[in-house]
Amino acid sequence: MGSKRFIQILDATLRDGSHPLRHQYDAGTLSRIASYLERANVPYLEVCHGDGLGGSSLHFGKSRLTDEVAISTVKAAVQQVNIAALLLPGVGRLTDLEQAVQMGIGTIRIATLASEADLAHRYIKKAADLGIEAFGFLMLSSTCSPEQLLEQARKLEAFGPNVIYIVDSAGAMAMDEVRTKVSLLRRYLSVRIGFHGHNNLGLAVGNTLAAVEEGADLVDGCLAGFGAGAGNAPTEVLAAVLHKMGYETGANAGILLQAADDMWKHVMPAPQFIERGALALGTLGIRGSSLFTTLPLLGKYGIDVRDILSQLVTKGSDIRSIEALADEYLIKQSNGLPGVRSRETKESGPHFH
Numbered sequence: 214m215g216s217k218r219f220i221q222i223l224d225a226t227l228r229d230g231s232h233p234l235r236h237q238y239d240a241g242t243l244s245r246i247a248s249y250l251e252r253a254n255v256p257y258l259e260v261c262h263g264d265g266l267g268g269s270s271l272h273f274g275k276s277r278l279t280d281e282v283a284i285s286t287v288k289a290a291v292q293q294v295n296i297a298a299l300l301l302p303g304v305g306r307l308t309d310l311e312q313a314v315q316m317g318i319g320t321i322r323i324a325t326l327a328s329e330a331d332l333a334h335r336y337i338k339k340a341a342d343l344g345i346e347a348f349g350f351l352m353l354s355s356t357c358s359p360e361q362l363l364e365q366a367r368k369l370e371a372f373g374p375n376v377i378y379i380v381d382s383a384g385a386m387a388m389d390e391v392r393t394k395v396s397l398l399r400r401y402l403s404v405r406i407g408f409h410g411h412n413n414l415g416l417a418v419g420n421t422l423a424a425v426e427e428g429a430d431l432v433d434g435c436l437a438g439f440g441a442g443a444g445n446a447p448t449e450v451l452a453a454v455l456h457k458m459g460y461e462t463g464a465n466a467g468i469l470l471q472a473a474d475d476m477w478k479h480v481m482p483a484p485q486f487i488e489r490g491a492l493a494l495g496t497l498g499i500r501g502s503s504l505f506t507t508l509p510l511l512g513k514y515g516i517d518v519r520d521i522l523s524q525l526v527t528k529g530s531d532i533r534s535i536e537a538l539a540d541e542y543l544i545k546q547s548n549g550l551p552g553v554r555s556r557e558t559k560e561s562g563p564h565f566h
């Protein structure tokens with residue numbers, strides 16, 4: 214390995230990559246992709262509903278397999294790779310975390326809005342009680358100034374996570390912003406810094422490399438880039454480019470490439486690209502998973518949301534609140550339907566989609 218800096222890759226295909234497939238992975242796919250990742254020597258893989266543990270619902274989209282089945286299927290297929298899951302406080306509960314640990318996860322990523330890091334506290338504490346790693350995952354980091362993000366990350370660091378992630382949920386950050394935010398956190402925090410990028414502006418790989426150059430040493434990818442919005446940084450590309458730039462990852466880019474081919478040839482209906490809805494979300498700073506849940510549902514009611522979004526992009530409007538409006542609308546539609554957990558019945562915490 215010599216003096217090369219070591220960067221770890223976390224592959225989130227079996228979680229974030231489930232968004233474009235509307236959470237319909239079958240057991241065969243989970244086992245096969247997990248085995249590829251193990252053979253490629255990726256240190257972490259993440260598996261659960263795209264919106265985290267407990268996300269399977271009418272609101273976020275029902276998954277084909279429960280989180281418990283998905284995690285135990287992956288657990289049976291691998292030996293070395295560390296299995297992670299995501300949990301959004303209020304969507305997933307402490308009992309979901311306990312069950313996931315029983316099924317075999319060794320790492321939980323606690324995902325809060327970047328401005329609400331304090332919500333992670335009891336979940337990080339619970340993870341410590343259960344003897345597993347906990348990462349803080351600051352979603353929509355693009356909505357905070359660098360100083361606000363640092364303030365939130367400092368609060369989060371006090372809870373004792375193993376890693377703090379800057380998460381570009383909306384794929385809305387450009388490289389300068391990534392550099393400023395990662396370097397600020399690197400300068401003032403002792404904890405490891407991670408980066409999770411989305412590709413709505415075509416910058417997921419570039420932003421990840423910028424994050425690495427500023428001190429991040431755990432970075433996320435999804436095979437063939439499949440993920441929410443326009444997708445994520447492709448894991449196989451990240452490995453190849455990091456190696457070319459002189460970093461060591463321990464991962465085998467050739468096996469990752471085979472796995473990526475499998476994904477787009479046999480799992481996904483079509484390769485993912487930056488279509489106008491995703492570009493609009495990136496430009497406006499709106500979370501990408503909306504593309505696969507809320508926005509199409511609004512479309513069902515005759516509203517061409519992508520068209521509205523792209524018109525707003527053309528006009529240069531900033532409508533960050535459209536996600537909240539869409540959410541209100543859907544809550545009204547779904548209240549009273551069996552199987553739908555309304556905002557009021559959830560544990561305290563923010564509402565995500």
Ligand SMILES: C[C@H](O)CC(=O)C(=O)O
Pocket residue numbers: 229263264265324352353380381382383409411441500502565566
């Ligand atoms: C629930 C989201 O899909 C989590 C994520 O990957 C992000 O915010 O980005």
